[in-house]
Amino acid sequence: MTSEPVPGTHNNIGGGIFHGAVIQAGSVGSLTVTAEPAPVPPLGAVAAPSSVFIGRDAELADLLETIRPDGGAVRVGLVNGPAGVGKSELLLHAAHIALERGWFPGGALSIDLQGYTDGLPPLAPGEALGRLLHRLGLPADAIPGHVEDRAAAYRACLEDRSVLVLLDNAGDSSQVRPLLPSGGCAALVTSRHLLPALDDVRRIPLGLLPPGPAGDLLLAAASPDARTEAEMRTARFHARRIAEQCEGLPLALRVAAARIRGETPERFAELAEWMDDERKRLVELDDGERTVTAAYRASYHRLGDDQRLLFCLLGMHPGPRVGVHAAAALADLPMRDVRRLLQDLRNLHLIAGDGPGHYRLHDLLHVYARTRAHEEIAEDVVQAATDRLIDYYLYTADRADRAVAPGRYRLPHSVARPPHMTPDLDDRQAALAWFTEEMPHLTAVLRAAATTAEPARCWLLADALRGYFFHVKAWDSWLDTLDVALGVATAAGEQKVQGVLHNSMGIALIELDRSSDAARHYREAEELFRSAGDAHGVATSVENHAWVHQYAGDHVEALACHQRALDVYEELGARRNVAIVLRGMALAEIELGRSGTAISYLTQALDAFRELGLDLDATMALNGLGEACARAGDTDEARRFHLLALRQSRACGSVFEEARARDGLGTLSVPVSPGRAAHHWRRALLHYEALRSPAAERVRGRLDALPHHVS
Template identity: 35%
Template sequence: MSRNRAAAMPSTGQLAGHQPLPEPLWFTVLGPVRAWRGDAEIDLGAPQQRAVLALLLVRAGQPAGIAEIVDTVWGQDPPATAVNAVHRSIGLLRRALQPELTARDSGRWVVRSAGGYRLDVDADTVDLLRFRRLMTQARTAIADGRPAAAQLAQALELWQGPIADGIGADVRCQPVFTAVEREYLAAARAAADLATATGEIETLLPAVEQAADRAPLDEPLQARLILMLAASGHQAAALDRYQAVRGRLADELGVDPGAELSAARDEVLRPPSPQLPPARAPEPAATVAPAQLPADLSTFIGRESELAEALALHSGDTGAPTTVVIGAIGGMAGIGKTTLAVHWAHRVAHRYPDGQLYVNLRGFGPDAQVMDPGEAIRRILETFEVPPARIPADLDARAALYRSTLAGRRMLILLDNARDTAQVRPLLPGAATCLVLVTSRDRLPGLIASDGAHPITLDLLSTDEARQLLVRRLGADRVAAEPEAVEEMITHCARLPLALAIVAAHAATRPQLSLEALAEELRDTGSRLDLLTTGDAHTDVRAVFSWSYRSLTPPAARLFRLLGLHPGPDISALAAASLAALPARGVQPVLAELERAGLVTEHLHGRYTLHDLLRTYAADLATTDETGEQRRAAVGRTLDHYLHISYGANRVLNPVRTPIALAAPQPEVVLQPPTDYPQAIDWFATEHAVLLASIDHAAAHGFDAAAWQLAWTLTDFQQLRGLFDNEIAAQLVAVAATERLGEVTMRAYAHGRLAYAHTRLGRFDGARTHLDLALDLQRETGDAAGQAYVQLNLGMLAERQGRHTEALGHARQALDLFLLADHRRGQANALSAIGWLHAQLGDDRQARTACRQALAVFQELDDRSGQASTWDSLGYAHHQLGEHAEAINCYQQCLELIRELGDRHGEATALTHLGDTHQAMGAPDLAGKVWQAALEILDDLGHPDAAAVRVRLDG
């Protein structure tokens, strides 16, 4: 056993109350990322896998979403294959932790959870969780007046270096890791404070000194260490430490020591005072124990994870400071910040016997009268019966008196509805025995950065939580009687607690009204906010939203209104700039203001979203405050942004495709198109849902050219990803738009794309209908190449239906037409199809000849997609001839190209064929692994081809 592991891993005897399992696992992340099975260290693989494991470890048994893993491991510039790389890393980690697993097993430790992955661990398995458990035990002991030095020393000794050491500084600097480092420093400061207060310096000095060496610029920790050294009789070492820190501050930061560090030096230099008898403690003043918390709602439901996080903060499980911000990030209007804060406060109020204070700071409200912090302090001081004459007029002096009044008291302070950090900071007590809860629509970044506040993100209720809310207010029988109406009500209220409460109130006051009737009233988006009113400004959705809106500067208010015109579901900063005709650099501060006001959420880096009801509210404002011309111009700029970037990205994906002509974009449109293949794939993947919505949006608002052109730009990406249902939806809009415009050629193209998608999905009747329409239109235009592509599609349809001879006839007709049109790429496509069909008919030698001819043309044109498809056909021909080694080589060539292209359906097809060849060679285990990989892709795509692969695996 290594020395580091011996220091980090608890012995079986240490794990009191737990029976040791055979070959137990032990993970470390407080230092290098390592794992052991019994006494043997596990090879965790490449740094990328270690980074994924490190994130799961610091998540401490909570799930990490795929997007979070990608953002953490790759930062702002992930590769196009990042998601696949995550899945591969998870699979490799699972097999490293449990070598007996097969490729199909998920194993015991890394499990799927909440759309991501979770490491199923506890404090007997991970050093971080053990550290937190020891810190909790120490805090409990301190509160009860029991010794705690040993537990603090054990907790600090678990740290063997910087968090997740060895996985790369760019990953370790992510907030999820730096937050754990702050826990370490907070624990070291707490140990130093305890040592100084109790005299247990020798027990804790080595751990505190080690922490100070790792954080040489942390002045509060260095000051505490200096005092510990002096108190243990090492004045010279204390002064040497001060001089070293002073020099480092000057060299690295260009600053002098702060007040705390200077005070520590002065304390070391101060001569000892003569021993005097202890002064008699003054008689305590009359005790006031206020109990100001609002009533806890009897209908409170859900919020289990947020409440657990909050209670963990209170009990010290995360080592976080006692100042906590609720809803600082996700705290939009009506989300339930106050409800959760009040419920939490009631749950822990008994731990604060000196009282509970509640102040509504009126940061956002109907009268716009924000409470001055000095006025809030005055009211609190009056609660403690401080005479008015003793309350200073100056804010700083008043805040000092407030802190003095609370010194030594165990108080809970709920500061509700704060406007910003400046309003809250004077209300923070100095006593560590106080718990402060703050709610705000503002993110309060200053409070988090400078005052150690811990943000708790409040999101919308889950569907189950929303249903339970209605059950609590309407009764289980009434909700159970109309389940479909209940689901619709939840959807239309967008799971916003305030909206659901209002709808429940409408239903409760009208018991004769069916829930279906109420759901029908909510269906009308235009009048939905009218229904969500109560006559009370504090519980009217539109009024509550307006409090945040009125706080905005004019540029932010305008952008918010225009966001109501965006098709959604989210928007990038550049698209927002185009929407509002703002420069790229000028939009970021405006978005930040909207986020601080709780009106938008940056749910992914650089991408913003609005709650559905906020979107409706914004659209209402746009209708009343923007002219029709202004609204149309904003929609046009947005469509120009998406169309021109999408077109540029498509040209990167498929540079040999016949181009189309676009009108010039409006001058205010911001364009930053992708410049290489991975960027293009990543852009399409990120914007895909927005692009689909934009196609419908364009058609609905009279931008028919943009509608079919956007559909045109999406075809290659959707084919690569196997998104054929999306392709059908887009091309149906394109058919209608081109018909309105009289664009015969592009209408024929759209019918052809519809036929192709229907064929790939096995919907053969629909495919034939669209092919007949496409062929009629192409003949009307006299376009030989267009007719040839329809013939290729007819051949693919016949082949899918098992009519291979008929399919070969269509492919030959296509080749003749392509030769007539002198269309080289089309000729290669036809030759590739002819080769594949010869292989299907058993004429494998002709198949190889045609495929090699096609491959030569595709290589000449640098058409990688065509090359990949032809390598697959050539591999199939070799397989049929029993030339298995040659077949495997062809499939590997195909897979290399296809993975570069990101063609997931094509990858699954090639893997299926590769598995067939391995099976034919007598390697069933290898075939099973390859088929399993294909099945995972097809299942992820929801593709019907999955059934055939599953039969291979089951057979």
């Protein structure tokens, strides 16, 4: 600051950086303010990174590209990700490489902002600036008191220098913004939060390590005491196993490695066995100085009450992947509110996005959330949330089943607590996709329902899954759910329900080529329905039993059973069941050489299925007509029906009926084009094998019988 000099006076003020007015008694002729530069910060101000650094090459390259001297205008890299994912470690590696390359001759400044430090409050921006100014060499009495003045002094100290600033563990944008340098400096920031209010920042997300690098990291950090190649193979095997249990979380991997560092492969196996129990997993991930639980606790305590409650309740979901509708049911909140809370949790990296409308807690966080729920939420609140979740899945599965298998007989029921909203599942393909996506959760919820005060939901959910399991031919999974539900229904003395479940078990068993077991369940079902006075149930059991005879080659007895069931269904006016029986009778007639009668039955069945809008049943009838026409020698009609079935099987999503259509088309193609026959049979074989169908062996034999140059 200068002014016109007053003769005879002159004043110099120096020795530091001044903020605000400088007052001096007497006349001022000229005033010169000078600032003595603070000492250059030492180059060794950055802690040494770990010697084991695996699986982060791409992210490291991105960070270095961001801060290199000729890297462009934006020289601030923000590494964000969940607790324990290795953000600080990545930061240290990038900083050391940059310093070794001479990119920052002014050195480095590093500070932990304590945004997520267990037991410590986040550093206020003013306090953080004060610490940095002190490290820059400013004496305590020269550090301004006001945060804005400290920020100005900080910028002045860094002016004309090339310094790398490391801001670790930031809690929010307000902590970071005053600390970002300019000019020839650059900054690296880590946070569990996305810090959306920061502009001109290159964000580098850091996720969990894939299985391969995760196992390599654990093995390298643990340095097993393996003296032979066989021992090393054992250690490597169990390291991979532990890495899977840690789900690729670097903190968990390093803690686990510390537990067994330098130990024999037997200790690796022992830790892997302990960690198999998810209830003990977080306890085991403690090396005396670091714990995964402590890392999670810091994030958890930053949550508001609503966020905390939802996070805990997500732990009660049976799987780590949860849809927004299921979350709304758990929390008993409208969709707009639960979406906002889920986004909050995502921004804090407590959950991750996993496709449209879905989120995921990785396994360790899922265990932590469930632990917090049981320890901090009243038992009746947890139970009420669990009941709402079961009701959500039952209600939604019932809706989806009506799209997959419209018109089928169902156990009557109503849901006590209908959800606020469900996915749009009126379309068959959408319903099938929902079942496929949610099946692990549906089966887990079914088991949970068996132990509640309303066990009927267990068998009702099993009944709601029938259409999907039959459609995709997932016989083993279907039997597992039916076995649980049957046990619950038997304990409750529900005869009619038991009959329905026995019939379903028979259907699955006969498809697995276990006809004698299927027959036992059908007989049990018939007796139960007869005792309950349920004529429809008796007819269904008899109709199902017809297929035991059909597969055994006794087509006459099969027809007799079909006819008995048909008489009852016609009397009850059950049109869909009548059409299904006619379709079954047609297949028996084909085997008895009466193709004309079979075609008549199948034509009647096809007309009924089309009138009722039952696409899958109609596809089955079309394939039956193809087989009947082939037996009658009408290959053109047979091919037409199989092609119609092929087209419709794709439309309704039936892999089995596509295989069946291709099977028939392959047979029809052999005389005219063995190459085309091989094409169809190969495609059929792939589907049959995937479905574990006994038909696979027959098709494989046909392919083997083709000339070698064709097959």
